[in-house]
Amino acid sequence: MKEHLFELIATVMQVLQRNVGWMTWNLFLAFIPLALSVWLFRTRRGRSWVWWFGFLVFFAFLPNAPYLLTDVIHLIHDIRSVPSVWMITLVIIPVYLLVISAGFGAYVISLINWGYYLHRIGKSQWILGVELITHAFNAVGIYWGRFLRFNSWDFITQPDAIITKGIEEILGKQPLVIITITFVILTALHWLMKKVILSFLRQPHNGVDIKSRSSNPNTHNAG
Template sequence: MKAELIELMARVVQVLQINMRWMTWNLFLAFIPLALSVWLFRCKRGRSWVWWLGFLVFYAFLPNAPYLLTDVIHLIDDIRTIQSVWMITLVLIPVYFLVIMAGFEAYVISLINVGYYLHRIGKSQWIMWMEMTTHALCAIGIYWGRFLRFNSWDFVTQPDALLTRGVEEILGKQPLVIIAITFAILVGLH
């Protein structure tokens, strides 16, 4: 019994060590747009070229926050690896839940900050349209990241590939269905 418990704990630690790398990285990427949203939309500043550059970087990185919702696919593999109901229930699911929720909350708070900014500048009527457009753009970004393996910085490092392959790929029936479902999930959870 003791040897089995030690072996199980070793497996859990191994799985968590592997996951902590990508979980930490994905959370870091999710918090970039959150930090930018505070700087861009909560602090009163003029819209200089630096502001517009920050705005573009904000929208390039924003899909990373809700992208964490798709990381639930890794949970399935981890459940197969660990196979202990107690370790899955007490360790894996809470860790995944916290990481996924932290990423999605970064997304929600970022959108709240954009809405605050629009309200502050007298454009409250645009908030719903901004949110719907942002959900749609993020659904496309999530598809590009999860299925085409593009990253936010590919807008700078390989813009041709991002635009040609990215646009070509999303015009198919299956990608449009996946993007539509992702859009619906973002709208529903937001």
Template structure:
């Protein structure tokens, strides 16, 4: 029994070591648009050619954040490898959940930052259209990445192949169905996670405001 447990643990460690390579890389790609969204939309700066270049890079890399949702296919493969309910429940699923949610949260915060920018420049009515358009573009980007194996930098390295093969492939019935389902998932998850995120931020801001007020009241009473 002890030997079997040691062997199982060794297999889990091996699987995690292999997964950490692509998990770390995918998370890095997911946090690129998050960092760019802060630089582009949270600071007041003019829309120079550098800003527009950053904007294009932001949208080129943005699908990498929700793309992590599709990495659940690796979880299925790992479950077949481990074949232990306890290890799957206590190790694999929590690790995958944290990585996938971290990537999607980067997506949510990035769009919140875009919405903040639109609100600041007096274009709040564009926020919902921006979100829907972004979900659609990212659904296409996820399909390109998962099924056609294109990367964000292919916009520069092989734009012809991306625009010709990429456009041709998504016009079929099956790709359109997959893209539509992906779009629906992005809309639903974003709607939920956006409210959770904004609720958390709002609650945190309230606690920051209340705490100094209560401290001032106490010091006044003491005096």
């Protein structure tokens, strides 16, 4: 019994060690646009050429965040390689859920930051349209990354391949179906996670709702 348990634990550890490399790298790529979104949209800076360059880098790297949703294909392989239902349920699946949720959460928060910026400059009516257009572009980016193996930096290293092979590939019937399904999934999951994140951020702190306190006409400054 103990030998079987040790063998099972060893198998699980091998699976986790095999995945830690690509999981760490994919999460790193996913958090690049999140960090850029804070710098671009949460700080009060003018839209200089540096800002626009940062925005282009942000948009190029943004598909890396929702891309982690496609890593579920690795989960299927790992489930087949681990013989214990309990180990799969208590270890393998939670690890994947954590990594995928973190990546997609970075995507959602990046768009929340972008929406905050649009609201601040008086373009709140653009938020929904920007979100939908971004989902569409990211659906294409995910397809390029998963099926054509393009990376964000290929816009600089091999732009000719992006323009020729990338554009040509997405015009086929099957790619369009995959991209459309991806767009629907991104839109639905973004809507759901955005509501969850915003509801969490709006929770009262220290027993007092910040929003209510700031809008209370009876609240006066001390002094």
